[in-house]
Amino acid sequence: MEDTNIELILLDLDGTLLNLESEVSATNKKVIKKLMQQGYKVAIATGRHYKEAKRVTSDIDNLVYITTNGSYVEDAAGQEIFSATLEMDSLLSVIDILEKESNLEYALFTTEEVLVKDQHQFLKRIVNSVQSPFKNLPSEEKEKIIVNNELGKPLQTETDLKDYVCDKESAIHKILILGEVEELPRINDEIAANVGTGIEVTSSGPDNLEINAADISKGRALDLLTQYLEIPLEQTIAFGDSANDLELLETAQTAVAMKNSELEELKEKADIIAPTNVNDGVAKVLTELLDIKIKY
Template sequence: MLIALDMDGTLLNSNGQISPRNKEAIIQAQTAGHVVAIATGRAYKDAYAPLKEAGIVCPIMSLNGAVITLADGTIIGDIPLEKQKLIPVLEWVRKQPDLYCEIYTNEAVYVGLHNREHLEELADRMSEEYPDLKRIVKKQFQQARVTYVNDIQEVWLQEDAPFYKVLIFSLNKDLLKSASSKFAEISDVTVTSSHPNNIEVNHEQATKGRALAKLASYYGIDLKDTVVMGDSHNDLSMFAVAGYRVAMGNASDEIKERSDFVTAVNDEDGVALVLENLAKEGSLS
């Protein structure tokens, strides 16, 4: 069986860590012969770090499936964006101070330094009216180890730097919606979201669902023998092809509606509850 786990809001708790119980359940599943893999919007290095801290070694489908890396570090598939198609919209994004932009290449996650500073200042200014803003902004920054540049434009002017993902974060949901619409008009692009305040742009063939199918094929596992767990919109492509779908208790309503089972929230070891049941009874519900 292939078991694919989303990270943020699923495997990781609110502190961005893998709990001891989740760790033990994963190792138990691996010992039983199951393939446990990560399917995340994070870049490989940002997904690898909490796994290393917990002592877990497994395949990683990073950047929403744009890059598939085996446990030994071998890359068996990658699908970059066609950068030139994105540049006109990226130039528009660059001129919107309320849109925070991250660009994921094969080397790093790039952020414009002034862009982050503006977002932090905005969150501070609005913190009394919206107390959750600082937490939301902090969580966004927690997910990626970034490389700062003075101007984000520097990144797309590098001819030899392929893009795998563009993430746009904003506290202005109307502006975020406009950005989503502009990217959606570009051919061969898919726009998803892992949080109400962000959008994630990948090549249309770079989805968690396609990556799951490729990884299953690599291991000779039928898709009906795959299990996926997630909480957000960018997990829907996995839910569309997997044999069994588990929504976290903190998942969006859409994810829950498309699931076969709803487990506990990520801060209450929802992943472990499912894996322990599999080990104990040979079933998932």
């Protein structure tokens, strides 16, 4: 199963590279570092904010970052490769729709921070989300995580987000919407009907929607990155588990879906089904595919 043509490895974070504690396991870390020592290039490809992505991978040097679903890309030296923000008209139209909904939280992602109306309520949504590793903790433990922001999110509170982005002319890379699973399809339909073609809507889980500028995806970012690095797409492999990984897996030469993915469409596109994220699926596929000798 050895494939010596691969030069660039792309890794989603949540549900893929990260375990249930939102950490890169020792095994995954060891394999990634070994591959980079041998000359492979590794890029994180995530819907997370750039600072969050850097934080959870801080002890792995020389990574490339595709963040906020491909709207911001940075090379291993920290140089910006690509940045795409939402048009102001589209952004304000989405905010108007969201402000009419009382049973959701949303956040606006800039390059530097995540803007929210109520930090406590936003973090509460995350801690109790379908995919959260903390959702079954006792309420007092969850409250501690929320109050201390132990999730490490770079949050800035602004009570009126619409006024804020208008006054500051803020460049917004992504809108993250957190809501009830049964309500989000209706909200998605309303956004599609009223905002038009200036946005791209995807998801990284059943209780969220993620909105970027039109034509933005991890797949497009991969295409741009290979041109920048002068690596053919034919020499790429990508790992993912969610809807926002679909175009990434479609674009890469070798597509790897995680066994823990609940998205059958993603698995159907995959060339390989990796073991789950809690069983070091990334490391196991890469060590076999690239014939890496690792002592665990």
